[in-house]
Amino acid sequence: MRLRLATLLTLLALLGGACGSGDNAATTATTHGSDTGKGAQTIPIGVDARTEGFASSWIHFFPHEVKAHPGDTLEFTSTFTGEPHTVAFGTLINEGLEAFAKVDKDHPGPPPPEVQTVLDKIPSVLEQATGPDDALFVQAASQPCYLADDEPPTKEACPKDSQKPPKEITGKERFLNSGFLPDQARASFKLADSMAPGDYTFMCLVHGPEMTEKVTVVDKATAVPGTEQVKAEGRMHLDEFVAKVKAQAAKVQSSTAAAAPAGGRPEDRAIPSAGINVFPKEITVKPGEKVTWTVDGFHVIAFNAPEDARPWLQFDDAGVLVGNKKSLLPAASPPIPDPPKPAAASQDGSPPLVPVDAGTWDGQGFHASGAPFPDARLQYSLAFSKPGTYRYLCLVHPDMEGTVKVT
Numbered sequence: 001m002r003l004r005l006a007t008l009l010t011l012l013a014l015l016g017g018a019c020g021s022g023d024n025a026a027t028t029a030t031t032h033g034s035d036t037g038k039g040a041q042t043i044p045i046g047v048d049a050r051t052e053g054f055a056s057s058w059i060h061f062f063p064h065e066v067k068a069h070p071g072d073t074l075e076f077t078s079t080f081t082g083e084p085h086t087v088a089f090g091t092l093i094n095e096g097l098e099a100f101a102k103v104d105k106d107h108p109g110p111p112p113p114e115v116q117t118v119l120d121k122i123p124s125v126l127e128q129a130t131g132p133d134d135a136l137f138v139q140a141a142s143q144p145c146y147l148a149d150d151e152p153p154t155k156e157a158c159p160k161d162s163q164k165p166p167k168e169i170t171g172k173e174r175f176l177n178s179g180f181l182p183d184q185a186r187a188s189f190k191l192a193d194s195m196a197p198g199d200y201t202f203m204c205l206v207h208g209p210e211m212t213e214k215v216t217v218v219d220k221a222t223a224v225p226g227t228e229q230v231k232a233e234g235r236m237h238l239d240e241f242v243a244k245v246k247a248q249a250a251k252v253q254s255s256t257a258a259a260a261p262a263g264g265r266p267e268d269r270a271i272p273s274a275g276i277n278v279f280p281k282e283i284t285v286k287p288g289e290k291v292t293w294t295v296d297g298f299h300v301i302a303f304n305a306p307e308d309a310r311p312w313l314q315f316d317d318a319g320v321l322v323g324n325k326k327s328l329l330p331a332a333s334p335p336i337p338d339p340p341k342p343a344a345a346s347q348d349g350s351p352p353l354v355p356v357d358a359g360t361w362d363g364q365g366f367h368a369s370g371a372p373f374p375d376a377r378l379q380y381s382l383a384f385s386k387p388g389t390y391r392y393l394c395l396v397h398p399d400m401e402g403t404v405k406v407t
Contacts, residue, residue: 040069040071040072040073041072041073041226041227042072042073042075042188042227043066043068043072043073043074043075043227043230044075044077044227044230044231044234045061045062045063045066045074045075045076045077045213045230045234046061046062046076046077046079046234046238047061047076047077047078047079047085047087047181047187047204048060048078048079048080048081048083048085049062049079049081049234049238050079050081050399051238051242053246053249054246054249054250054253054276054277054278055081055276055277055278055397055398055399055400056081056242056245056249056273056274056275056276056277057081057082057083057273057274057275057277057397058081058083058238058241058272058273058274059083059204059207059210059211059272059273059274060211060237060241060272061076061202061204061211061212061213062233062234062235062237062238063230063233063234063236063237064212064213064214064237065213065214065215065216066213066214066215066216066224066225066230067215067216067217067218067222067224067225068191068215068216068217068218068224069191069217069218069219069220069222069224070191070192070193070194070195070217070219070220071190071191071192071193071220072190072191072224073188073189073190073191074188074189074190074191074202074215075186075187075188076178076181076186076187076188076189076202076213077184077185077186078181078182078183078184078185078186078187079183079184080181080182080183080184080311080398081277081397081398081399082277082298082312082394082396082397082398082400083206083274083275084125084180084181084206084313085180085181085204085206085207085211086125086141086177086178086179086180086181086187086204086205086206087177087178087181087187087202087203087204087213088175088176088177088178088202088203088204088205089169089173089176089189089200089201089202089203090147090173090174090175090176091172091173091174091175092121092122092151092152092174092175093122093175093201093202093203094201095118095121096118096119096121096122097201097203097209097212098118099111099115099118099119100115100119100208100209101209102115103115120154121151121152121154122152122205123138123140123141123145123152123153123154123155123205124138124141124154125137125138125141125142125180125205125206126138126206129373130338130373131373132323132325132328132329132370132371132373133325134373136313136322136323137180137313137320137321137322137323138154138155139155139156139157139320139321140152140153140154140155140156140157140158141177141179141205142157142179142180142320142321143157143158143163143179143319143321144158144163144164144165144177144178144179145157145158145162145163145175145176145177145179146158146162146163146164146165146166146173146175146176146177147162147173147174147175147176148166148172148173148174149174150174150175151174151175152174152175152177163179165178165187165188165189167190168190168191168192169189169190169191169192169195170192170194170195171192171195171196171198171200171217176189177205180313180321182311183398189202191217195217196217197217197218197219198216198217199214199215199216199217200214200215200216200217201213201214201215202215210272211272241271241272241273244266244268244271245266245267245268245271245273245276248264248266248267248276249264249276249278252264252276252278252279252280253278253279253280253281254280254281255280255283256280256282256283256284257283258283258285258289258290258291258292259292259294260279260280260283260291260292260293260294261280261293261294261296262279262280262293262294262295262296262297262299262301263275263276263277263278263279263295263296263297263299263394263400264276264278264296264297265296265297265350274297275296275297275298275397277297277299277394277397277399277400278400278402279293279392279394279400279401279402280402281402281403282402282403282404282405283402283403283404283405284404284405284407285384285404285405285406286406286407287384287385287386287387287406288360288383288384288385289383289384290357290381290382290383291381291382291383291384291404292379292380292381293378293379293380293381294353294377294378294379295369295372295377295378295379295380296350296377298371298396299371299378299394299396299397299400300312300327300328300368300369300370300371300394300395300396301368301369301380301382301392301394302331302366302367302368302369302392302393302394302395303361303363303366303367303368303390303391303392304364304365304366304367305366305368305393305395306326306366308324308326309324309326309327309366309368309395310324310327310395310398311324311327311398312324312327312328312371312395312396326395327371327395327396328370328371328395329368329370330368330369330370331366331367331368331370332361332365332366332367332368333356333358333367333368333369333370334356334357334358334359335370336354336356336369336370336371336372336373336376336378337354337356338354338373338376339351339352339354339372339376340352350377351376351377352376352377353376353377353378353379354372354376354377354378354379355379355381356369356378356379356380356381357381358380358381358382359382359383360382360383360384360385361382361383361384361385362385362386363384363385363386363388363390367382368395371396384404384406386406387406387407388406389403389404389405389406390403390404390405390406391403392404
């Protein structure tokens with residue numbers, strides 16, 4: 001996997017980040033509890049979010065802070081936008097965050113040995129991949145793992161009897177990991193009546209310290225926001241982010257030229273988005289004229305994609321999380337070459353451009369660019385031999401699509 005690889009794998013190397021999945025989490029979201037703030041309630045927390053008008057992936061919980069009483073249930077519901085997430089908690093996560101805070105971010109390089117020792121205990125969901133045939137996911141993190149006292153494995157999945165979530169949490173558990181959360185999957189944590197007041201941190205183990213959820217547990221005599229208020233706060237946070245990138249998304253969507261942008265990253269890097277997942281709504285060219293997409297992010301350009309080309313990550317028959325090769329490999333298209341070594345990044349730090357000329361296509365059959373490995377920006381060219389309207393989409397991001405009109 002190559003999601004935001006230049007920054008993500010650097011972070012994971014430091015954090016030893018993890019992600020996961022599992023049957024336990026993959027249940028449909030339900031209506032949440034009372035809005036009165038009195039008595040036990042279910043507190044809804046969004047993991048990523050879907051936006052109207054354009055697609056994006058968010059490295060964020062919505063809202064990013066909540067208050068709760070002992071006895072309440074935290075219900076994390078995943079919106080899968082193409083960016084994988086997990087929800088993890090425990091004393092090991094706290095130690096990892098504390099260790100990460102000691103890393104000098106201004107001087108890249110290995111952290112001090114005493115810091116690295118702590119970070120190495122947290123399993124990593126991703127391995128450096130040079131192509132879609134490589135193993136992309138570490139099962140120790142990709143599968144659920146709930147351990148009260150023991151250290152988690154760093155490679156193999158937890159034993160089956162440790163993959164079932166506990167009935168409640170006390171705040172003293174060593175390592176609780178939901179595993180990878182597919183679309184609309186839930187990770188629920190009931191706070192024990194004995195849970196002490198204080199701040200508790202949940203974290204996405206794909207994105208590490210970039211994506212945390214602060215839960216402040218207060219005594220039952222202290223009022224907390226009700227379900228609807230929590231939902232409203234989450235929507236408000238999302239609306240704030242959307243307002244800041246809406247114009248940038250619209251600029252890409254409005255392009256009609258044969259030199260076409262694809263995707264993008266927020267100009268304000270403080271915005272917690274993994275990418276603005278948009279193609280131009282309609283590109284207009286003549287027969288034989290090439291369209292050249294400059295792809296910013298982890299995207300695959302695909303025409304006539306079959307149903308089984310999505311999602312790009314999935315569980316195989318043995319329950320192992322794997323990359324979908326039909327999503328990641330080129331179809332009726334040349335292989336994507338590796339970027340030059342050493343890779344020469346642009347002045348803004350973005351990966352190097354790798355050009356691919358896919359020739360001319362007659363509109364028949366499945367055609368896909370494939371995903372570039374290792375980290376690179378794809379510059380993909382394709383001509384159309386026949387007039388027509390050709391819908392295409394990204395095989396990584398479910399809401400990312402566009403049209404080429406050949407007249």
